[in-house]
Amino acid sequence: MYHKSPSYRVFNIFxxxxxxxxxxxxxxxxxxxxxxxxxxKAAADANIVGLWPVDFTLEAYKKTTxxxxxxxxxxxxxxxxxxxxxxxxxxxxxxxYPLSKENSAFRGRNVYAWLFVFxxxxxxxxxxxxxxxxxxxLMDNFWVLVLPGAVNxxxxxxxxxxxxxxxxELEEAAxxxxxxxxxxxxxxxxxxxxxxxxxxALFSMVFHWNSWFDGLLYIGDPKRYPLATFLQxxxxxxxxxxxxxxxxxxxxxxxxxxxxxxxxxGALPILIVYPFLQKFFVKGLVMGSxxx
Amino acid sequence: MVLxxxxxxxxxxxLPMGGLVMAFQxxxxxxxxxxxxxxxxxxxxxxxxxxxxxxVIWNTLIxxxxxxxxxxxxxxxxxxxxxxxxxxLVKRFVQTLVYLPHFLSWVILGGxxxxxxxxxxxxxxxxxxxxxxxxxxxxxGNGDWFRFTVILSDVWKExxxxxxxxxxxxxxxxxxxxxxxxxxGANRWKQTLHITVPSMIPIAIVVGTLALGNVLNAGFDQxxxxxxxxxxxxxxxIDTFVYRTAILNGEMGFGTAIGLFKSVISFVLVVISxxxxxxxxxxRIF
Numbered sequence: 001m002y003h004k005s006p007s008y009r010v011f012n013i014f015x016x017x018x019x020x021x022x023x024x025x026x027x028x029x030x031x032x033x034x035x036x037x038x039x040x041k042a043a044a045d046a047n048i049v050g051l052w053p054v055d056f057t058l059e060a061y062k063k064t065t066x067x068x069x070x071x072x073x074x075x076x077x078x079x080x081x082x083x084x085x086x087x088x089x090x091x092x093x094x095x096x097y098p099l100s101k102e103n104s105a106f107r108g109r110n111v112y113a114w115l116f117v118f119x120x121x122x123x124x125x126x127x128x129x130x131x132x133x134x135x136x137x138l139m140d141n142f143w144v145l146v147l148p149g150a151v152n153x154x155x156x157x158x159x160x161x162x163x164x165x166x167x168x169e170l171e172e173a174a175x176x177x178x179x180x181x182x183x184x185x186x187x188x189x190x191x192x193x194x195x196x197x198x199x200x201a202l203f204s205m206v207f208h209w210n211s212w213f214d215g216l217l218y219i220g221d222p223k224r225y226p227l228a229t230f231l232q233x234x235x236x237x238x239x240x241x242x243x244x245x246x247x248x249x250x251x252x253x254x255x256x257x258x259x260x261x262x263x264x265x266g267a268l269p270i271l272i273v274y275p276f277l278q279k280f281f282v283k284g285l286v287m288g289s290x291x292x
Numbered sequence: 293m294v295l296x297x298x299x300x301x302x303x304x305x306x307l308p309m310g311g312l313v314m315a316f317q318x319x320x321x322x323x324x325x326x327x328x329x330x331x332x333x334x335x336x337x338x339x340x341x342x343x344x345x346x347x348v349i350w351n352t353l354i355x356x357x358x359x360x361x362x363x364x365x366x367x368x369x370x371x372x373x374x375x376x377x378x379x380x381l382v383k384r385f386v387q388t389l390v391y392l393p394h395f396l397s398w399v400i401l402g403g404x405x406x407x408x409x410x411x412x413x414x415x416x417x418x419x420x421x422x423x424x425x426x427x428x429x430x431x432x433g434n435g436d437w438f439r440f441t442v443i444l445s446d447v448w449k450e451x452x453x454x455x456x457x458x459x460x461x462x463x464x465x466x467x468x469x470x471x472x473x474x475x476x477g478a479n480r481w482k483q484t485l486h487i488t489v490p491s492m493i494p495i496a497i498v499v500g501t502l503a504l505g506n507v508l509n510a511g512f513d514q515x516x517x518x519x520x521x522x523x524x525x526x527x528x529x530i531d532t533f534v535y536r537t538a539i540l541n542g543e544m545g546f547g548t549a550i551g552l553f554k555s556v557i558s559f560v561l562v563v564i565s566x567x568x569x570x571x572x573x574x575x576r577i578f
Contacts, residue, residue: 012378025448026393091300092297112298115298127314127538127547129304131308132304148304151297151301151304256407266400
C-alpha cells in the first residue's frame with residue numbers, strides 16, 4: 001500500500017501542515033479583527049494587538065450598539081433579507097415548476113426558458129438600469145432593495161433541476177386523483193423539495209445581507225441605508241463629507257476598535273448561518289450542476 | 293405560474309435593454325430619450341480615442357485574466373492535496389475554514405484588508421518589517437502592488453469554494469482504477485498523474501471555459517471597496533469607470549456606450565464558452 005511507504009509519509013506530514021496553514025490563513029484576518037474590537041482603544045491605536053485582545057473590553061460593542069444609525073440600518077437589513085428571501089423563493093418555486101416540464105406538456109416552455117436565461121447572458125448595464133429605477137419611482141424607496149433582484153435566474157434553475165429529479169409517478173398519481181397543477185405543486189412538490197428550498201433560502205439570505213451597492217446607488221438618505229451600505233460608507237469611504245453625521249458620531253467612527261466591532265457585527269449573521277450553509281451547499285451545487 | 297417572474301424580468305431586465313439607445317445619443321436628462329440628439333457611433337469612437345478608457349479596458353483584461361487562470365489552478369491543486377488527507381477530522385476542519393471567505397462580502401473583507409495591509413501598523417506590514425526586516429509595502433497605494441493585492445486577495449477569497457466541484461469530481465473516481473494501478477506498481481505520485489489528474493480534466497475544462505465569459509468582469513465589488521484615487525490609473529476597471537463617469541460625472545451617454553461595449557463582448561464570450569463547454573465536456577446549464 002502506497003501510504004505506508006516512507007516518502008509518502010513525509011509527503012503526508014508536509015501536506016497536512018501546508019493545508020492547515022492555508023486553512024488558518026482564511027480565518028486569521030477575521031480573528032485579528034475580533035481581537036482588535038475587543039481590545040482597549042489605546043492598545044488598538046498603538047498597533048500591538050495580534051490575534052488575542054489586549055486589555056479586554058466590550059466598550060466598542062457598547063458604542064456601536066448605542067449608535068441609532070447603526071441600529072436602524074441593521075433593522076433595514078434584516079427586513080430586506082427576510083422579505084427579499086421570501087419573495088425570491090416564491091418566485092423561483094412558481095417559475096421552476098412549469099419550466100421543469102417537458103416541451104410536450106408545456107408548449108412554449110423553450111421560449112420562456114430562453115427569456116429567463118437570456119437575462120443571465122446580456123443586460124442593459126448600469127446606466128439604463130439606473131434610469132429605469134428612476135422612471136418607475138423606486139428611488140429612495142425601501143422596495144428598491146428587494147424588487148429588482150427578486151427573480152434570481154440562477155436559483156430558479158437550481159430549483160428546476162431539483163424538480164426534474166422528483167419521481168414523475170408522484171405527480172401523476174396526484175393528477176389522477178384530481179389535483180390541479182397548483183394543488184400538485186403545493187401538496188406534492190413543496191414537502192419533497194424542502195431541502196432544496198433551504199439551500200436556496202440560505203444563498204438568497206447571504207446575497208441580501210451582503211448587498212450594499214444598490215443602497216448606495218438608489219437610496220439618498222444615509223439614515224435609511226441597509227447595514228451593508230452603512231458599513232461601506234463608514235468603513236471603506238474615507239471621505240465622510242457627503243454624510244450627514246454629526247461630529248460626535250464622526251469621532252465614534254474613526255476609532256479603530258469601533259470600526260472592527262462594526263466589521264465583526266456585519267459578518268456575524270453569515271458566521272451564524274455558515275454551519276448550516278456549509279452542510280447544504282455542497283449538495284445544492286452538485287444538484288444544480290456546476291456554477292460559475 | 294411563470295408570469296410573476298416574467299413580469300419582474302420584463303421590468304428589471306428587458307426594460308433597461310431599451311435604454312441602451314442612449315449609447316447612440318448625446319443624452320441630456322432634460323430632453324429625455326426621445327428628445328436627445330442622435331450621434332450615431334460617436335460615443336464609441338470617443339471611447340477608443342480617450343486614453344483613460346483604453347487604459348481601463350487594459351486594466352480589466354489584465355486583472356480578470358490573472359484571476360481566471362489562478363482561480364482555476366489554485367482550487368485544482370488544492371482539491372488534489374486535500375484528497376490526500378486521510379484523517380477525516382483534519383479534512384473537515386480544513387474544508388470548513390477555506391469555504392468561509394467566499395460568503396463574506398467585499399465590504400467586510402475590504403475593511404479587514406485595508407486594516408491588515410495598512411502601512412501604519414497593519415498586521416502584514418508589521419510582520420514584514422518585524423520578522424523579515426523589510427521596508428513596509430504600500431499595498432493599496434501603489435498601482436502595481438494594488439493589482440497584485442487585488443488578484444491575490446481574490447484567489448484567497450475564492451480558492452476554497454472553487455474546490456467544491458473538484459472534490460465532487462474526485463469522489464466520483466472509480467476506486468478500482470487505483471487498485472489496478474497499485475497492483476501494477478504505481479506509487480501515489482504516478483497514480484495522481486495518470487488517474488486523478490485525467491479524471492479531473494473534464495470538470496476543469498467546464499470551469500475554465502465558463503470563466504471565459506467573465507473576462508470583462510474583473511470584480512466591481514472588490515475593486516470599488518479597495519481602491520482610491522492613488523491607484524485609479526492601474527486599478528480602474530470598466531465597471532468602476534462606468535460608475536464614476538456616468539453616475540458621478542453625469543456622462544450618461546458615454547457610460548451607456550462603454551457598458552454596452554462590455555455587455556456585447558461578454559455576451560459573445562459567454563455564448564462561445566457555453567458552446568465550448570457543451571462540446572468539450574457535454575455540460576448544459578439546464
